[in-house]
Amino acid sequence: MIRPTVPLTAFFLVLAAPAGALDLPRWLDFSSHAENAAPIRPVVSEIVEDRGQDARWIPGVVASRTQVTMAFQTLGRMVSRPVDLGDRVRQGDVLANLAAEDLEATTRAAEAALAAAEVQRDTARLTLERVEALAARNVASAAQLEQAQRAATAAEAGAEQARSALVQARDSQGYARMTAPFSGVVSAVYEAPGSVLGAGTPVLQLSAEDQREAVIDLPESALAGLPDDAVFTLWQRTDPDRQVQAVLDRIDPVADMATRTRRLYLTLPPDAPFRLGALIRARLGSASEPALMLSQAAIFLRDGAPHVWRVIRTEGGAHVEAVPVTPSGAFQGRVLIGAGLSPGDEVVIRGVNSLTDGQAVGERVHP
Secondary structure, three states: OOOOOOOHHHHHHHHOOOHHHHOOOHHHOOOOOOOOOOOOOOEEEEEOOOOOOOOOOEEEEEEEOOEEEEEOOOOEEEEEOOOOOOOEEOOOOEEEEEOHHHHHHHHHHHHHHHHHHHHHHHHHHHHHHHHHHHHHOOOOOHHHHHHHHHHHHHHHHHHHHHHHHHHHHHHHHHOOEEEOOOOEEEEEEOOOOOOEEOOOOEEEEEEOOOOEEEEEEEEHHHHOOOOOOOEEEEEEOOEEEEEEEEEEEEEOOOOOOOOOEEEEEEEOOOOOOOOOOOEEEEEEOOOOOOOEEEEHHHOEEEOOEEEEEEEEEEOOEEEEEEEEOEEEEEEOOEEEEEEOOOOOOEEEOOOHHHOOOOOEOOOEEOO
16 A cells, blocks of 8 residues: 655645644643732731820829828817818918817816816825824724725826826817818818718818829739839810920829729929819820830730831832830730830731731731
8 A cells, every 4th residue: 555655845844834833722721820929918007106195195183292181080060161172271270160069068077077086086095094093003904994095096096087088178179170280272172061070080181282293093004114214294185285294203002993093193393384183184205205106906926025017118119027116015905115116117007917027018008
C-alpha cells in the first residue's frame, strides 16, 4: 500500500506558523494561575490629640483643706443660729445657741446637791471628832469609832462627787453657746433652730479660707499609672476661658463603699478665682503638656508589653508599624498615653489582632 507523502514545503510552513496558532482554546486551558492580589484593607483609626476641654472632663467641687463639723457637746434644743450658709465668721463669733433654761436648772440642782453634801460632810466630821474624844476616855467602843470613821469618809466622797457634778453642769451650761474656733466660711448647714439635738449631732460645717483645694472622684482603673505630681486643668462651665492649673496633693487610701471611687485632692494656686463650694470641671494635663487619650480597643499586648498600630502614610501608600506605649490610666473606655505617641499620630483602633508589621493598609475610615 502506498502512503501519501507530505511535501517538505508544507511541513516547514507548519513549523513557521505563529506560536499563537497552536494555543488551545481558553475553555480547554486547565493550567492554574495565581489569584489576583486581595485589595488593600482600609483601617478604622483615629488621630491622637488632646481633644480639648469638652472632650473629657471630671466634675468636682472647691473645698477647704481645713474644715470642721460643728456640734454641741450636750443635749438640748437649739433656739438660734445667727449664721447661714455662705456667711463669713471670725474666730470667737457665736454660731448657735441652745435653750439655757434647762441647763440653768441643772446647774442650780447641782449647786443644791453640793451644799447638802457639804453639810453631811461637816456633820460627819463633827461626829467623828466627838467619838474620837469619847474613845480616848474609854467611853466609846472601837466599833463606834470605826462606824464614825466610815461615815466621815463616805460624806467626804459624797461632797467630792457633788462638786464634780456641779463642774459638769456648769460646763454643760457653757456648751450651750457654740463659737467659731477659727475664721472661715459656713460651708454647710445641717440643723435649723427649734431642733432637739443630742450631744455630737452635726449642726453646721465651718471651712477655713487659708488654703483651698479641688476635690474630684475617679475610679480605680483611672488611677493606674497616674503620676504623683499629676497636673490638672480646672475651669467653670460659665467661664471656660479662665483656666487654672492644680497639682495632685493626695488620694484617699480607701474607695467609697457606694461608688467604688477614690477621692483626689488638688492643690489650687493662691490666686485661683474659685470660691468655696464652687462647681468646677477638671481634666488631666495642661496646655503646655497635653494629655493624649486613645481608645482602649487600640492597645494589644506583644511580649507582655502594650503596643498600638501606628499608620505611616507616604505618597506611595500606607503601612502599619507596632509602637510600644505606656498607658497611664483608663477612664470611660479611653486610655491616657504617657509615652510612645505624639499629637497627630494615626492609630488603628479596630482589628488590631489581625495586622502584621509592615502590612499595607488603605484609606482611613472614621470610627
